[in-house]
Amino acid sequence: MNQKNTVARQLSASGLDQDASLWLPLLTLLAHGDPVDIPALAAATGRSVQEVRLALVAMPDIEYEDGRIVGWGLTLRPTAHRLEVHGEQLYTWCALDTLIFPTLLGTSARIESATPGTGVPVRVSVGPDGATAVSPATAVVSLVNPKDMTSVRSAFCNQVHYFDSPESAQPWLEAHPEGEVVPVADAYALGVGLAQTMLTAEATARAQPAVAPPQQAGCC
């Protein structure tokens, strides 16, 4: 638990290094399943296009296609970690993100990931009542203690995986003595905690909630 708490604390702190007032609206837009263009993001955040472009420079991992954003943490570009939200097939960079984003988006989700090495699928349903239907029940999530968070993706995400059992995670644990594996339920509790920390901080920073509910498409 100590180790996990440490990881959690560091993650929370580092998550907030990113510009949450930009990132949370981006997350919401990406969750609709379509590439996000900069003017749309500017509109969603109430900033100018120029301001947004400037802020995006500080997010080196961001994924673009044809000048539009297709991923940052939550991505339209396939990874091993699938996250299905409102019928949209999305992906995340990080196994742990699949357990953070549903809370950030305020929605239920279906998750499917593949055990490194064997490809055995791990499936998780996340609803208002927590992580339900973890399959197989033995599944675990690996965590590392991030050192350099300038690139979250390479420093942290690339080491966070779903494994179908602690046994399957053994080779990874041997290669990463500083790492740990935790049951999915624990990882989910960690993810929810992180998400709530971010939402609270963001809500404090702004007068109004950062994550708007999905809007009805503009008419005509």
Next chain:
Amino acid sequence: MNQKNTVARQLSASGLDQDASLWLPLLTLLAHGDPVDIPALAAATGRSVQEVRLALVAMPDIEYEDGRIVGWGLTLRPTAHRLEVHGEQLYTWCALDTLIFPTLLGTSARIESATPGTGVPVRVSVGPDGATAVSPATAVVSLVNPKDMTSVRSAFCNQVHYFDSPESAQPWLEAHPEGEVVPVADAYALGVGLAQTMLTAEATARAQPAVAPPQQAGCC
């Protein structure tokens, strides 16, 4: 079998004593489930109302309500023998009629009758492939040899019953030593034979089929 053949032969002969060119259209009209007025019967038979009234005089058992015919063999007035045709809940005077009329009407039917004395129901479904779903499977039909056919109903019908088993029919057999009981399948074969005899005779007598298919209701 001899006995049965005798019954069958006598029935066929007597059936034709009645005016089939009147009776078959009446049967068809009654099968719609509504009382039949004389002009409608006249129209269906191509005769004048006066002719029809005259002919009806020769059919003493005929049932009337408010000047309209509600039964002759096939009846809208409850008896122990129910015959459901096209969703219409009809009745017959005679147990055997339930097995004759479906062929005359060219339709499938559901039959329900009650064992005299005990009231145990006997159910039979009659389709294009014969009597199906006889319940209970042991059910029998009683037959007598009609002597005086001026009133078919009192001479014959009142002695024809469904019984749920040969054992249940024993008291009746003792009271009617001239009678017999036969399995439903045999009684149905007898009924079909009678019906076909009538149809053939009628078809020979008239150039065209006596039993018209149910008509689409006249429009406007």
Next chain:
Amino acid sequence: MPEPTASDYDLAVIGSGGGAFAAAIRATNLGKRVLMVERSTIGGTCVNTGCVPSKALLAAAQARHVALDSGRFPGISTAADPVDMRALIEGKRSLVEGLRADKYVDLIGEYGWDLRQGTAAFVGTAADPVLEISGQDASRSSVRAAHYLVATGSRPWAPPVEGLEAVDYLTSTTAMELDAVPESLIVFGGGYVALEQAQLFARLGSKVTLLVRSRLASHEEPEASRALSGVFADEGIRVVRRATVTSVRTEAQSGDVIATATVSGGNEEFRATKFLVATGRRPVTTGLNLEAVGVQVGDRGEVVVDNRLASSNPRIWAAGDVTGHPQFVYVAGAHGSIMVDNAFNDAGREVDYRHLPRVTFTSPAMAAVGMTDEEANAAGIRCVCRVLPLDYVPRALVNRDTRGFIKIVADATTGRIVGITAVAQEAGDLAAAGVYILEAHMTVDQVANMWCPYLTMAEGIKIAAQSFRTDVSKLSCCAT
């Protein structure tokens, strides 16, 4: 006699069903001060004991029926367990409560009119009517309003039958509260409530007998009665027509109800575990003291209104079932808003029932709009009709259920469609489409030549329209 004083309210509404709410909303939107008085549950018949619970149960029973009836699709095999009636009724209750909250109770606060729970009766005079309200806590208060609306609805009505009062009979309201599916059930009546309840309980597992005075749905086309009789027979429902129930009694030994009926001049006894009376509904006006304020009441207890919905007292109006007009919640809703427009804006709006759709939610459903064949003739319209059996509708063929028909009645001179009746899955949606056809004064030729999507049930309307000029047995797919 109290002195005439200023009104406490612009409008006082007695009742809280569809008509009452429509009026209260409309009046509130016009800035009027509105009081609503309800002595029982908010929401009236539709949401509490009528349309909503019955259709919710029918939808559930339909799902079960589909599972029991899938044998018509080769290769598909499904099954159903017996119904858990308690769970079913509890589910219905919770759905009703949700809708009652969303569509009724919560709206009172949102619009901000006053509600008093209590029993209302008129006092005063025709010139100065006052409403006296007796609260459930025995409190009493008097209210003066510029206008009053009687929207007290209707309740199930049972005809005088020997022994009936002594029998613990069901109505549609109590039947939908049973905690077990009765082994057998006699349904007494042949109107839409009787039809829906008969099929509901048959599909839940009861052995149902329907005792009908004339024919099923006797105000609709005779083809509809026949089609539904066939469907009911297929589902094991025994339909006894021309039955006049003469006496009813409970057999002490078995607890069964035994009904004796005259059927075409003969007598028959019918026996079942339960006996459901569905012989119609009558307006609820007793206790309102309407005569004291000059409001004329008709033979069936209805408030007699003109086509503008005013009673014989020009300040007292009526809406919904209590008027004795067609008993549909959308009629009540229309009444409520028309009445407000007439009372406060002197709009002179009249109710026009000519294109009122009528749906019975059996499955297949029965629905109609405009005139039946017989009504058209009675109205002096020289008309021409076509009845299209569903065997000619491709959607019915692929559904492997061709029971039913679509009938069009048209003016022979102009070709204009004056009535459409259907027995079909989705017949209610066809009737809704029929409203547009009738409102737009379309002719059979127009409808025959308009686009219609293939393999919808509504395509049957187009094919029926084509059948006026073409032998549909010689129609190819989509050839016009």
Next chain:
Amino acid sequence: MPEPTASDYDLAVIGSGGGAFAAAIRATNLGKRVLMVERSTIGGTCVNTGCVPSKALLAAAQARHVALDSGRFPGISTAADPVDMRALIEGKRSLVEGLRADKYVDLIGEYGWDLRQGTAAFVGTAADPVLEISGQDASRSSVRAAHYLVATGSRPWAPPVEGLEAVDYLTSTTAMELDAVPESLIVFGGGYVALEQAQLFARLGSKVTLLVRSRLASHEEPEASRALSGVFADEGIRVVRRATVTSVRTEAQSGDVIATATVSGGNEEFRATKFLVATGRRPVTTGLNLEAVGVQVGDRGEVVVDNRLASSNPRIWAAGDVTGHPQFVYVAGAHGSIMVDNAFNDAGREVDYRHLPRVTFTSPAMAAVGMTDEEANAAGIRCVCRVLPLDYVPRALVNRDTRGFIKIVADATTGRIVGITAVAQEAGDLAAAGVYILEAHMTVDQVANMWCPYLTMAEGIKIAAQSFRTDVSKLSCCAT
């Protein structure tokens, strides 16, 4: 070059689908001598491999789905066995054969036109086109007709994808002939065929992945794509959007098909037992030698026709899918009769697609008539829209399935309704009703105030119309 001679026929029709039959019937009714040439099965796509078999299978799969999905009704418990695919397909085959006989084959004799089985190709010149027919018995004959109709339809089309030709892929035609339900299935495409096949096989028991280039049903309203994505997710169908399939191969060991796709700039591999290509259909014109008789053919192989359906050779006409016009059998049927009126009566009739309804028979179904929001804007109409989620439609509530919506697009100036889209059970019937609304030029206010039966899905159209002026969350039941 043969001398011009008298015509053997007034009309020679190549093909025997909906367009061909409509033309042959119309021409025969006008007393014309008609020849029909078919090289394969009589009846064309709709009855043999298209609408009819797909909707028959979908109806069967729907019955099974209802049995598996009844858990949403408390108290109802139903179940389904695995599908017997051979029996299902055999049942479908026999239904198709029945309809082919009734609606096609038998009509030829009843109307009395000539039929030749064989492959047709034009010879001669633009001024004197002749049809050469090669029989299946290697016989050859030439026919001259006053007019020719190309009604050869369309066939499934696959885009060029590396490895695709080497893979034994399915089309909707061959998928509906399988003798076992595939364990898993990739459906490549996002149009109506892809949607229907994906849901069909998912409901029969396959694990289905849908690879879609942009979004589901990309020509329809974006709300429709989203609603269907949600439904498909609920049924365990994985929908991968923005997927460009780059290569397909069969894995030798497992026999699985492995498709590689670019998804938003990344790559992913998809694996399934079977791979179904549903990326559209293209006109069938190869081998007809159209250029020899001066008939212009477009980029996709379509016969280029004017709005009267004449090709660039005024004696050669085209009808149905081969024109590249909207691929609906009722369009083909309309084409066939319009073409005959134009060819023989010089009627100058034109095809008007403005109110053409479009239905995808998923469940809930997706249907539309008139313009989408985007189309209205593109047409320069200043418009206003409302999207009514089915949570506001009482029928959806009692069905306990509120997935879907009804969207109305109206002209902001006049209030006239110019488009309706729905995702709902019975959406096809709503679109049929929508045709009447659009044809009658009704406004949202008119529709909001017309009668509509409560607890039908079509009531959603009325509520959506009401939502233009009212906050529907504050509507009571039936209050207007």
